[in-house]
Structures are given as C-alpha cells and as structure tokens.
Amino acid sequence: MRTIRPLGPYRDIVEALSPDNSALVVKLGLRTDSFQQSVHNALRTAIAQYFGIVQDGLLQAAHAFRGLKRPLMHGDDMDADKSVIAYSWRPSLDYEWSGSRHDGNPVAKAPLSGRVFVVLVREEQPNEYDILGSLEHWSWIEEDGQLRDAPVDWKERYAEKLWSR
Amino acid sequence: MNTSEEIGGQVRAALAGESGDFRPCAFFDVRLDCIRVIVRDCSVLEIRINEALTVLEDSYYQESGKRRYIGFTIKGAAHFCKRNGFDLSAPIDISRLLDAVLANFPGRLAELAVDGIARPLVEDTNIDSVDISGALPQPAY
Secondary structure, three states, X not given: OOOOOOEOOEEEEEEEEEOOEEEEEEEEEEEHHHHXXXXXXXXXXXXXXXXXXXXXXXXXXXXXXXXXXXXXXXXXEOEHHHHEEEEEEOOOOEEEEEOOOOXXXXXXXXXXXXXXXXEEXXXXXXXXXXXXXXXEEEEEEEEOOXXXXXXXXXXXXXXXXXXXX | OOOHHHHHHHHHHHOOOOOOOOOOEEEEEOOOOEEEEEOOOOOEEEEXXXXXXXXXXXXXXXXXXXXXXXXEEEEOHHHHHHHOOOOOOOXXXXXXXXXXXXXXXXXXXXXXXXXXHHHHHHHHHOOOEXXXXXXXXXXXX
16 A cells, blocks of 8 residues: 655645546645545545545546536635546445444445445646646545446536546 | 555654544635534535535435434525625524525425434534534635
8 A cells, every 4th residue: 555645735636537638647635634534524534435445546537527416615715616527437345444443443344336426626727736636535436327437416416527437 | 555554653743742533513615615414424425506606515414323314515605695685704603594495495495404414413512503604705814
C-alpha cells in the first residue's frame, strides 16, 4: 500500500482519468481541511473507504459526469454545482470500521449487488500544484437499471455525462 | 491489494491526536454546501429523495440487525437557508429546517423521509442544531 503524498494544501494526491478525456490521467487532491472534517467527526469507515477504495481505485472509474442538479453555493460562487465531477464504478470490496478506535480495524466486505461507488470532485482553478480538482465526498449509491456501473437516476442527478468506458 | 490491517494502520495514523470515538453529529460541509447528520459510523447507501434531501441507509443493516437509516443530508443548505429566512450566523434548529424542507418539497416520499426517518434520528440522538456559519463570507486577514 502506498503512503500518502502530501502537497501544499492537499493531504494526499491521487490519480484519476481526466473528466474531459478518459485516455488521459490527471492528478486530484484530497484537501487537508476536507479530510479533517472526517477526522474530527471520527468517521473511520469513510476514511477506511478512502484508503481502501478511492486512493487506488479512481482509475477504474466507468463513468464521469459533470454538474450537480441542485443548488451549490461556495463562497461567492452561486453556481458551484456546475464545477462538480462525479466518478462512478463498482469496486470489488467495501470497508467498514469495526471495533474501538484503539484495536479496531476495517472489515473488508463484498459489496451488495446493484450498488456503485461514487466520488465527488470539485474542479479547481489551475494552481501551482497542477491539481485538477479536490476529492470531496464518496459513498455507495444504488446502480442504474439501464446504465451499468452508473448511479440510479443519473440524469436527475447530474447535468451531463462526460464519458463511459 | 490493501489488507484491512494496512488500511486500519492508515486510519489510525490519520486520527492520531484525535481523542474521541464517533458520536452522532451534524455538521456543515462547506465545500459541497450541505448539512450532514450522521448517527452511526458505518458503510452507507445514499438514497436521493429529492434535490434537497438524501437519506443514509446502513449498507449492511440486514446482517447487522441495527437501525436501517443512520442519517440524512440536506443539500444546497446555504442556498436553502437564505431563501427561507434562516440566520446563517446563528446555529440553525434542525427541526425547523426539516419543516422548511417539507414545505418547499411536499409529497408523500418527502413526508416519509422527514417524519419517518430524519425527525426520529435527531430526536433520539438529541441533535438539536447545526452551525452553518461557514457559508458566510469569511473575513480576509
């Protein structure tokens, strides 16, 4: 397992397929302040899913979507919903924390069928770190009935599908 | 392949210095503009109710035998609160916020989600309010 790669405001850097071209690989960052939210609230399962599913799994994404179909205000940006990318795929394992914080461990589980894993990324302004976007949230969602490996009702959730593979 | 022990080590390292165990919580996710209420730390299936509300189901509730729904998310929270006259600078009463969600997004499914899932969660765990002041413009230093 690789160690984390901190860089500037990012706790870790991961690779993903470019939202605009699935043949290209880009860098995404996990912002320290976003990660601290999970740490502060002791959300061990979400953190375990990051290390077990997201960190090396994003390159397996089957679909990418752009734009959340719901209001999203960030600072002065009233249209921040337009700059969110969603990646989805079906990982082979899920992880759930079991036990105490001292002697517990994540338990690897086979995901239930009909579920996909979705990672939300906010596109960032070009910066000195060459990071295209920041990882903001990840979770399981029911799979769409027509588009395999995509979240259910994806047309209701996202403004556009960027690619599938 | 990462082993559970290796991942566990990473998680413990990430939480080094944090003394607390998980407790039911409500917090504002400023970068995705949403309020997250979570009463148990487990793998979650997110179920979208409408553009404002998502409920969180324990991915493995059938095997765990525990409570099926373990949280909810109010999306577009800053937008929504401003439009409905909430003061973003003060803690927001979650019960009032749920009233406003129902008023703005009526329907049987929303009623079931709010009255059948969200309200019992906050009442059972005494989560009264949430601070979303992070949505306000931050002073420049």
